[in-house]
Amino acid sequence: MKKIIAFIMAVVLAFSAMSISVYAEDASEISVTVNGIEFIFEAGTSEEFIDKFIGDYFNPEDNTQTYGITCTLLGHDIETSRTIVITHNARTSAPRCLKKYYNVETCSRCDYTSKTLLGQEYIYCC
Amino acid sequence: MGNINENIHGNQSLRDKLSAIILLETAKLYEEIDCDLVDECIDFLMELEGRKRLGKKEIRRRIGKIPFRENILKFNEAARRKVKAKRIAIVAAIMAIIMAIIGVMSIASEDIFGDLLAKFGKQFVEQLDTEAVKYGGVVMYNADETRDYDTIEELLKTEKIDMLYPSWLPEGVEIEFASHTVEFEQIVCTICCNDTKFFITMYPQKALNDEIKTNLCIKINDLEIYYFSENGVTQGNFVYKNNLYSVTADSPDNLFKIIENLKEIN
Numbered sequence: 001m002k003k004i005i006a007f008i009m010a011v012v013l014a015f016s017a018m019s020i021s022v023y024a025e026d027a028s029e030i031s032v033t034v035n036g037i038e039f040i041f042e043a044g045t046s047e048e049f050i051d052k053f054i055g056d057y058f059n060p061e062d063n064t065q066t067y068g069i070t071c072t073l074l075g076h077d078i079e080t081s082r083t084i085v086i087t088h089n090a091r092t093s094a095p096r097c098l099k100k101y102y103n104v105e106t107c108s109r110c111d112y113t114s115k116t117l118l119g120q121e122y123i124y125c126c
Numbered sequence: 127m128g129n130i131n132e133n134i135h136g137n138q139s140l141r142d143k144l145s146a147i148i149l150l151e152t153a154k155l156y157e158e159i160d161c162d163l164v165d166e167c168i169d170f171l172m173e174l175e176g177r178k179r180l181g182k183k184e185i186r187r188r189i190g191k192i193p194f195r196e197n198i199l200k201f202n203e204a205a206r207r208k209v210k211a212k213r214i215a216i217v218a219a220i221m222a223i224i225m226a227i228i229g230v231m232s233i234a235s236e237d238i239f240g241d242l243l244a245k246f247g248k249q250f251v252e253q254l255d256t257e258a259v260k261y262g263g264v265v266m267y268n269a270d271e272t273r274d275y276d277t278i279e280e281l282l283k284t285e286k287i288d289m290l291y292p293s294w295l296p297e298g299v300e301i302e303f304a305s306h307t308v309e310f311e312q313i314v315c316t317i318c319c320n321d322t323k324f325f326i327t328m329y330p331q332k333a334l335n336d337e338i339k340t341n342l343c344i345k346i347n348d349l350e351i352y353y354f355s356e357n358g359v360t361q362g363n364f365v366y367k368n369n370l371y372s373v374t375a376d377s378p379d380n381l382f383k384i385i386e387n388l389k390e391i392n
């Protein structure tokens with residue numbers, strides 16, 4: 001039986017107030033819902049990463065990434081993870097919910113992050 | 127977070143190197159600039175930056191196409207002065223050139239910086255020496271690590287993933303990546319292509335919901351495929367051996383042909 005703890009997380013974003021609910025599960029995937037869009041992160045994903053990904057998702061233009069001098073010289077120290085973004089009720093008939101799979105690269109030394117869509121499908125969920 | 131084969135999914139590094147080659151070459155005297163090299167690198171860079179993801183075969187082909195001559199690092203006195211004059215520009219530009227020199231040095235002379243190059247130049251060598259890089263294969267991803275395989279069959283067999291896989295895909299579309307992950311106790315297997323319009327997922331031990339059965343239905347190889355097609359997206363759902371499949375394509379015709387040619391391991 002899944003033990004689900006719900007808590008409110010304050011994410012400071014440069015635009016309108018949003019309703020945020022977070023479900024954290026012991027050593028399991030992390031589901032965060034912002035403005036009706038559900039984000040599923042791999043277990044162990046840091047809060048910092050979650051903030052950055054969601055911020056970037058809603059505000060892709062606001063992409064002022066700063067690269068440290070080490071990264072400028074030597075390239076990034078890339079870590080990769082998978083993130084799923086579900087838009088519920090994207091279609092009126094079943095399957096209704098759009099599930100997008102992203103490959104996300106982040107640099108362990110600086111602000112660099114980049115997401116690549118791997119594929120998408122409609123799922124039966126709502 | 128897992129590590130990944132950076133050659134395939136970390137194109138940022140490849141982009142950095144291409145920018146560095148362009149900067150380094152254009153820092154030379156006008157008449158000494160190798161225009162073919164610059165042109166090719168710019169074209170390649172623009173495609174990498176573009177919306178369409180390049181397949182591994184295409185990346186490999188493009189790297190092979192870069193008309194390298196061995197003297198990228200040969201600056202004469204006048205060119206050196208030109209580089210010096212550029213100092214007025216921005217510090218960042220100089221940084222990029224230093225980065226380029228470190229990168230290019232790694233193929234030019236491996237002894238100069240010894241360990242430093244061994245550590246930092248490795249990526250560059252790997253990306254430009256086609257023999258050292260595994261291209262044309264499929265990458266397996268799960269939350270812990272990634273592994274490279276030459277073919278999807280080999281991947282599915284070795285990773286013990288009992289999943290149907292496509293033996294036919296439209297021209298130019300190739301399988302790039304497969305994954306086996308767990309989402310809240312549900313296993314999800316995916317097969318991703320270089321074109322995101324094509325995608326296959328499999329949810330083991332999952333049934334087709336009755337509401338899905340209100341979609342259009344077509345019988346292919348004795349399987350009842352429930353599909354819909356709208357806004358350029360065609361998706362078919364079916365159950366095979368108690369596993370739920372979802373196949374996404376760009377048109378009904380291609381969807382049906384992909385499903386018709388799905389194969390099973392063994």
Ligand SMILES: [Zn+2]
Nearest residue numbers: 071076107110
């Ligand atoms: Zn970095």
Ligand SMILES: [Zn+2]
Nearest residue numbers: 088097125126
């Ligand atoms: Zn839903």
